[in-house]
Amino acid sequence: MHIPSSEGKTGGEVGILWRWVRLLALGALGWAGQEWLLQSPLLLAGGVGALLAWVALFWLERRYSQAEWLGALGLLYDMTLAGVGVWLLAHPQAWWLLFVPAIYAARQYAAWHALLGAFLAPLTVGVIASVAPERFADTATLWGWGAGLLGGHLALAWVAYRPATTPSPEVMEQVTRVLEQTESAHRELRHSYRELAHHYRRLQENLETLNDVVELFTALRQATTPTEAYRLILERLRSRFGASGAALYLADETGFHLRAALGVGSLARLQGTVRVDAPRKSARQAVEQQVRQALETLCERVPESGEDAHAIGAGANPRLLTLPLRTPQRLLGMLTLVARNPDGFDTATENRLHAFLPHLLALVQLYEQIEVMGLRLQEIQALHDLDNLLFTVATPTEIPRRALEVLKSVVPFEYAQLYLPDEEQLTLHASLPAFAEILPMLQFSQESGWQGWLQQKTHLLSITDTHESPHVPDPAALAPIRSMLLINLQSGARPAGVLALGHSQPHFFTEGQTEMVQVLVAHLGLVLERARLLIHLEQLAITDGLTGLHNYRYFQERYKEEVRLVKRYRHPLALMLIDLDNFKQINDHYGHLEGDYLLMQVAEVLQSTLRSTELIARYGGDEFVVLMPSTNLQGAQTAAERLLQAVSGTRFSTTAGQPELSITLSIGIAAYPETTEDPQQLLELADSALEKAKRTGRNRAVALENTA
Template structure:
């Protein structure tokens, strides 16, 4: 509900600004009709305003424009109505021509915020005693500064509220960078506007218009400088990413770092890294940066589903300019429901897919080929780091896993046992140990062969895992013996688990060979608990082992709890 309300409030804000701007424009034109004697001047300044909109220097956190120079010159030469009309028409014509997404609402907003800024600045100017004529004079310096400052504050406030949904992830440094470039824009545009006014008074309209040629040239050079600075920044980030990724072998840390570093060069609303899981044959979200993370983490893709699956299958990156216009994505769940622009890049090592990174923004046409190139380079570095992290994780898992049964090994069992004992000392927790031994296993091996014995061990381990919790530790203790550590479990609950395992194994049919009939396998089980049975941690496993051998000596295929083994045994049904 909160997110939906945020979207509604933003739309409401946009339309309120549009209606307010329209109302102010109509009121100004009624109260102060434009002087048609200056029609030629209006048209020339309108063209200059449109050119200023076209030659905007794009920045990661904003843009640079000399549009305010045209606004200031118009205000100094004409009245407020003409200034507003030139500003609005410049914004409308400029945005309609250069706008890639064709968002008419955005174009209207731009026109409206220019109207509100100009009217508000003019009101402030006259409120502090600004002159209607001879505006460039010593007594009029303060009102003129008030006009510039008021226009800047109103324009900056209206625009930043409009951009807030897509820029709310900005850090303070990003907001500071955006503010810095806005200030530079006004510091540059204000002298240009005053100079155009002075040249107009001395040489006429042609001189003021010709001044814009070196201004536009300077903007072009500035654009080159910005591009070089951005290229340098991108290279710095790429170098930093390479260093950072090479320093970490933790998968979660690596994935988080990829999304964090990517945002330094490519702005996004939502970023997701999907990892390819061979067993499930699915691309599963493993790292997410998004307000909708809780919902997105539940959405996985096969290789035949959506653009994420398609990119993983083909190994080719994809750029989506507008999800609403792409037929392939209309039925795709998840990110395409609220993002308009997407970059989707495969993460591959030696032509083998290991994942997919996807970033997106709510605005259409937010990304281009350059963004794709940057993310592809980042993806290449990330894929190598992820492959190293996966290899490290695999080696780490092999070190604690029994190769045959795929459950934990003896060493890891005692590591978890020590951790659980320390936890019980700190918080007063209880825990239990179950020891399991396959009955007549030597005879089974002698009769059916070691291959059949290996199959039996693997199947028993699988059954044990299926009948225990995720927090329980199942390990192959040695030979045909297994051990289970059960946190927060007393002997009664541990016995229930043990009985469930014993019954499941005894009811399982073991197929050892195609030419031989299936056979059955049974287990004997012992249970002990801490601290109920002993306060010595070294004895917990030993007591469970004693209970296990009690089961062996009293008929096998049974469960014995150490605290009850001196009682008259009750034969368990098989």
């Protein structure tokens, strides 16, 4: 009788688990009996044989997973492992291990394996007792365990052979209810599936109807850009409606400028912009006039196109069909077709084109909205990039040029210049590309250049054509610029600069582009103001508030940097520590206010006497420090002598303006490599030299030399 353990998947998982339990048990036995294995080659061979037997069983169980004879082999192997374990443990409770293999074999394979276990377990007890009597001396206990294992295996066989119990009526009733609920759920699922199939068929019918209606748009699936979509539509219109050429004009935001977006066939070379003063009345005539001019030009370039150009004259307007694309609010564009037939399009064809027009209008509106969304995304990205300029540039002076590059990614200008206030005037800080200054070439109501612009007090100036603008006295000087935008940069109530944009085409900048530039420029003004404040804050952070010299913190940063450079390039480096002699007496006699004023004057003398390449910083109190890159000890001594003469020969003023104060300096000098081979010791050695200068009489400079 075979006892199924559970589902096949669960039984297989139990079998896999039992194989690895065997391997772990084999490893544990080897580890526990390693002393005997190492001492006896026979036992070592037995251990290797047990491992090979595990491998063979592993292979057989994977190939014959449910064979009952395989269960008997496994039971014999497991009973042997359990017996070895009992022998190694030599504990009375360890005899229970002989019961575990039969439980697994009876559950996994068949019930008769329990009977086989009833035979093998007492046999194993007898073998162990005969092989190692000294480890189990109590014979009565052995007989007791043998009888217990025999009885336990027989009980296991009885349980395995016992027929299955008939379920109770309550269980059967519960199972029936579950089956009824399942059947009901299946019925609902089938009903839902029929409804879904019905709706799916209806949807297919609607899609087929829609495909019939929009047959002309099937090719749009191949288009990835609006230009490709328009080209496919025009080609389809030309082939379906018997036209030799087709063109699409698109209007700007105002509706007063129509641009030839695309042309195919005989109108493939059509380009340019049509200006319409009254869109709803003269747009069609303006477009038709440009089409006639384009065909006449085409006739001159390509003689075989002369037939179209000759037929379309003043009296041949029937060959031209121009349809407006307009909404109740504004004109979006024009569709123009040139008929192959000299008599033009027939009425049926015109009706079909008029029926097609709403679909084209919807498509143009869709692409226009996509374009607007794209521009808004570009505007947001540009605002983000402008905000990040403060954190992505190496120095704030790079911001103007980087700002022009950001604007270039959004507004298609060809020339750009950014003027920023510098003291009392506007100066050019960035030009993209390099170009002569634009602002001085412009004339305003009062003056020319930046003075006239500031007096204009206008935020925006748009020059649609430099050849026709009173603000451009000499258009040739601005060539090739034809369109210009001048926009003020504001920082609060005061002007923060001016941005000049140019393009070689007249009437180039649209109303939407102008609005976008104004938004970006307003943000740019804030960015530049933050940059100016950042520069100011950085300057405050490294400047001594009293003397205007660099502070101790900045000196330490520069000192570490110079030490690093000296170690790398081995160029000279000198350092001076300066102390005002008897400064405390001046403070005590004249007061701290006069002492502070004296420190400010001494700082001015230091700046005027030393070179601009030498870093002068206030070290603390009445002490100053001078860092002198690329200067040896002799050069530092010469500079120190100049300082001594300059300070001792100066009568310093009080706050009342009276030249009453005199003071001298004590200077300590150290230099690399004359004083030390380690530039990091310069500050410490200069301090030692300063102490020596004070001890030896003050008003002197002491330079330490390396005597090693």
